[in-house]
Every structure is written in structure tokens, then in C-alpha cells.
Amino acid sequence: MFEEEYRNQIDKIEPDETVRNEIRTRISEHGTKKPMNLRIVMRGAFAAAACFALVCSAFAVTGRSGQFSKRNQLRKTVNSKDYSEIFDTIKTIENKQIYISEDIATGVNYGFSSVPGNASITTKAKTSLPKDNTSASHSETTKQVEGVDEADIIKTDGKCIYILSQKDKKVKIVRANNGNPEQCAILELSTDGYPEEMYLSGNRIVIISGNAENNSVIAEIYDISNPESPIKQEKCMQSGYYNDSRVIGNKLYIISGLFIDKENIDEGKPKTYVPEVVCKDYDSVVPANSVLMSKECLSATYTVISGYNIDDSTLCGTQSLLGDAATVYCSENNIITAARTEDGNTSVNRFEISEGTVTHKAIGSVSGTLLNQFSIDEHNGNFRFVTTGFTKEGETEIGAVKIIGDTINALYVLDGDLKQIGAIENVAPGERVYSVRFMGDIGYFVTFRQVDPLFSVDLSNPEKPAIIGSLKIPGFSNYLFPYGEGRLLGIGKNGAYAKLSMFDVSNPANVSESDVTEFDVDYAEALQNHKANLVDYNKNIIGFAYGVDDMVKYGIFSYENGDFVQKAEIDLEYKTEPEYLYKNGEYSRVYTSIVGMAQDIRGLYIGDVFYVVSEKEIVSCNMDDFNIISEVELK
């Protein structure tokens, strides 16, 4: 296993935090972060009055939460009273990420709800279905939590297929027509930014873009009741770069990160150091009391979380925290943000969400670092985290190289206040977590170095989680998906091969691999992006695109009578398009990549027709025999 061993050893070579911070400072000093340049309607005395009103209205909330903070012995995390307090705090921040120590886990109940009458809007949305509703049963973007939609570049509502072309800043709208797709509209986006992902919600399409020019995230909203002629709605914007987003019902949550350039802030201009939100009913910096600060967990980067109503482009709630966020988990009631700290641990924040409102509830930390959003899970009001950390043991030197210590894995159970109530530590020393999946009382995770143990954890008593099984097999899984009762599907790698494993987990204490199939793959986005997988147990279908030997293919599998069956392998005839490494400079060389071509391809089904979709073409085939019905090039 040369490859894995080599990766493992070279992975331990990384720059020191001091070096990182020095470069971070140099990058920020170069002025890539220009001050916000959003449209501001409120100015001067009028602005002051408006802000004052907001502060006042929020005092009602403050009064209620006073008790809450007292009970939790609030020490360090506080809401700011006014902008000058935020200003003073930012001034004190050193240009480095600061570790959140465990003893500052506190709960603060703030936030504000600026839009009255949310409930009525919600009901309206639920009843207003599209008129020409001929949509059939269809697949959805692979997501972590049922009921919490995740953004992607290709979406369907069972009637049309929507394809976001990031480069061209377009959404191509195609009527599926039962296997004979017909392009019915091209939606030219008005954004100045780079379109990242999109959502479908009711009769709305939401396209999220990041604009580096003025450092903001924009959600463009269109009414697609009539897909032939989308109608532009008011857009929503907030400061910072795009981190992640979710949609629950008709509420959109955007999580952005806003770096504040300390050298260019001006106390008299809050917009130079306070996040802004712009939408139909709000256009200003966020109220001071929605900004959370902690004396010890500061970095000059805000995490900004806002909830919007997609149907009328209004703001439901917003909360900003002076501190970094990297990984985002979202259930129906909570958003968890997590960020790696300087010493290799993870700081965690919990925000409660409800009908678009966002309220910071707790701050905490866990040892080690997280793999991805699947490393976090909520169950019965508790939060579970699987981490990989490094130990002092095994720290060695090869020549001038300091090799950091052995890896060590752990599982933590935290309560709603993000206080640790249970843990399993020192799991699989020397290995690293490759995939995690929680399914109620049972959690599964895969670590890897030589062989891949699939651990099963019993979490039925959150205070005493216990490893009840471990299955060792070659290779590892990048993602684990529940696949019907008592089965878990692993998608991953074994050497140079892609690997599908079906695990029988009907007895979590005695997991077995019922079947495995491996095939030659050079690159597959599905191994790095769960949304690139199509996994549907009800239709018994597993699919993803991959590149092999300069060919791009879409593979479709099913699991029948204990065996994987390859149903189809669809060749996609993509011409290699020349790409320039650096256009007008010294390295102007053509760069073609199978990686680039095998990306951004999704499989989906509508009724009994399967579609392989990219921004270039749609191939449709019958789901009974997978014979191709049509191949349509898109404009």
C-alpha cells in the first residue's frame, strides 16, 4: 500500500501556524478585501434613528435572555451594545486565529426577528402550487438531513431540469418531456459575482453567487411558475464570502464569512467593520445587538448567518459572530458551525433556527479536527462529533523535518449547551477518519491506514457511547449512505479503483460486507462531493460520473439479491476544451484535464426516465433497460 502510506506520511508535513499567520497577514495587507460597497439607503441622522429603533426593539429580547445568561454563568461571550463596542473589540484583535478555550462554553439567547407575520407567508407558500403541475416523482440532491435541502448546480422539480452554468452565468431551463428534453429558456443572471449553487423552492429558483469585488453573497430569486419566462424577484445580499447555505421549506439560510481589514476601519462608518444585509425590507449594517463577541474566541472574521423568506425576499433574522466558521451542519432546528483552531482542535457554535430566525445558543469545543459536515450530527437534542487529532507520541524528525505525532480519533457527544456529556477517545491510533454517518442511535465511521475498519458505535446512551463492532476490509469509503433497512452503502477507493461496498448492518455489533465491486477510475467528483452521487434506495439506483483513460462516463448500479449489478455505463462524448493556465503571462500553455470534464455532471430521474445532465448536454434513457432515448445538446 505505497500510496496510502506515502499520503499518510506526507500529510504530516504542514506549515507552522506562525508561518500561516504571517502569510495570512501579508495576503490581507495586499488589499484583496476591499471595504463593502453595498447600496446603502440610510444615511446620517436618519440612519442613526433607524438603528436606534432596532436596538430598542431588540431590548425586549434582551430582557428575556438575561435570565438565561445568568443561569449559564455567562462570562465571556456577549452581545455588543453598540457599534463602538464592536469597533473597540476588533481593534484589539491580533491578526491570528485565536483558540476558543473549553471553559468559555456559554449560552446566549439573542438575535432578533424583524419580520412580523412570518406564519401567514408560510401558509401561503404551501398552498400556492404551480398551475401546470405535471411533475412526476423525481430524485433530489443527495443531502445529509432529510427535510433540509442542500444547494447544487443541477436541480429538478419533476417537470423541468435546471442547470446552472457557472462560467456563462446562466441557468438553462429544460423541459424533461418524458425523455425528450426540450430547452425552454435561458435565464441570464444579472449578478456581478460568480454563481456558486442554486435551490428550487416552491415556484422559486434561488441562485447564490459570491461577489469578490464588493465582498458579498447574493441570492438572486426568480419566479418560475412559468418556466418559459422566469420573473425576477427582489434579491437578498449579505456581507462576506460564501461559505454554505441550506433551504428548509421556503426559508433560505446563508452562512458567509467576512474578514475585517483592521487597517481600514473607521469608527464613524459601521459598514467598514459590521456586516451588512440587503433585501426587500432591510438595507443596512446588522444591528449591534445581533453581533456576538467573546473576549477569547476572536478572529477578525465574522461568521454571518441570515435567514430569508424566499417567497417575498424578506429578512427573517440574522446573527453575526466574531469568529471563524469552516464546516457547517444544519438540521431542521439548528445550525452548527465549526472551525479549526490554532492548536489543531475545533471550536463549535450552535445557532437555533426557526422559520428563518437565527439565534446563537451555545459555544463549545472538541479535541481534534472534523472531516466534513457528516462528522457532525444532531439526535434527541444532543450533538455528536467524530474527530481526528494528533498526539505528542510519535513526534519524530527525519533530517530537518519534524514529523508531527500520530493521529488519534475520537467521538464526542455534546448537549444543547455544547458541554461534553459523553466520549470515546483514543480510537484507532495512527489512522485517520475517512467517512462518518450517524443513523439515530447508531453511528458508523471509517478510519484508514492499512485496512479500513468500519466502526459501529452505540449511542443509545449518549453519556456512554460505546464501540460495538469493527469490520476490517481493504480500501476505504469516502461516503456512507443508508440504503434501505439494515444496509449501508460505502462509496470510496481501493488503490486506483473506485469501490462500492454494501454493508449489512442489520446487527450493528456484527457488520459484514455483503458485496463489493471495484472498477478502474482516474477521477470521480463523487468521492469528494456527496452531491455528485445519486443514491436512491426506493428506485434501487446508485450513480455517479467518473473520468477514466481520457473518457468521461456515467455509471449506474443497482443492488440485487446481494450483488451489485452494473445497469449501464454511459459514455459522454465531451471534447477536451483547451484551458489556459495563465492567459497573458509567462505560462501560457494549454491545460486540458479529465478532472475538469468529469466534474459538474449529475444523474437524476423523473418518473421512469433517467437523465445524465451537464451544462453541455442531456442524455436520457429508459430506466427499465437503460437504452438511450435521446441525446440533446444544450445552448
Place this chain on the structure above:
Amino acid sequence: MRGMCMFTETAAGVPVFARPEIAFEKYADIVYRLAFVRTKSRYDSDDILQDVFMRYMKVWTRMESEEHVKAMLLRITVNCSNSLKTSSWFKKTEPLDESIEAANTAEENGVLCEVLKLPLKYRTAIHLYYYGGYSVKEIAMILETNPSTVKTRLARGREILKNTLKADDL
């Protein structure tokens, strides 16, 4: 005159993913590791890491895709460590004939050590192939050479590693 930086003329719609501070958080490690494999020194790798991102700041607005950013950073890393190679310190530490010392300590020091013993050109190719996950074609692009040269370097590198590591799975 910090305000008068080169970004003032940036066209609208610069992709967020290419922003230097985001690219840094994402790719600092892979840049650092390639630099380390090439220089075998943490101190030089620190310098190269900084150099790479300073150079990247001049080109980031032209990036077209995530893969483009990554390939560009690796390309710059190779260039930066090439210029370091001409410095006297590097000449002293890197055997000029790039021959391999007898390796008897493979079991003790592991595969990284063996890879680091390979000549610069071989270990760069091996690193990009096994760690970067790049194809022969892509490595050729990053190293600005032709694919058959990369194939030769990979083959020679593998041959040596097979002997020293007694491994057959390369």
C-alpha cells in the same frame, strides 16, 4: 499607497473560490508539501509557501475553475523551488549528479524518506502522481514538459522505490 493595489482594475465577477485568502486556507498544505518534497527543507518550504501566494496574488483574478487554481499554485510552486535550486545552499545539499545513495533503512524511515532520496525530477513526478492524484498528462502540464518525459520519470522512480521498499503495489 495600499489602496492603489493591482486589484483596482479587476473585472466584475471574479470567482470567489480564487480569492487568495480562500485559496491559501485550501491549498497551503499541498503547496507546502510539494515544496517540501522538492527542497527537503521546512525552512525553504516556508519561504516558498509565502512566495507562491505572493505570486498568486498577481494572477488570481484570471482563474477559471477550482482545478485551475490548484494547478496554477502547483505550477508556481515548481517555479519557485526551481529558482531556489540555483541558490548556493541548495546546490550544496542536493547531490549534483542526483545519484541515489544506497538505502538500507527503508523499513525504519518509511516511504516518505525513500521518496525524498529520489532525484528531484523523479520525486516530483512521484509526488504529484501519488499524492496530487494527477494524471501523466496533467503532471506534464504542471511541469511544462511532455507526457512521455513524465512517464519515464515515473517509471524510473517506481523502479527505484520497488527495489528499496520491496513493494510491488506501485
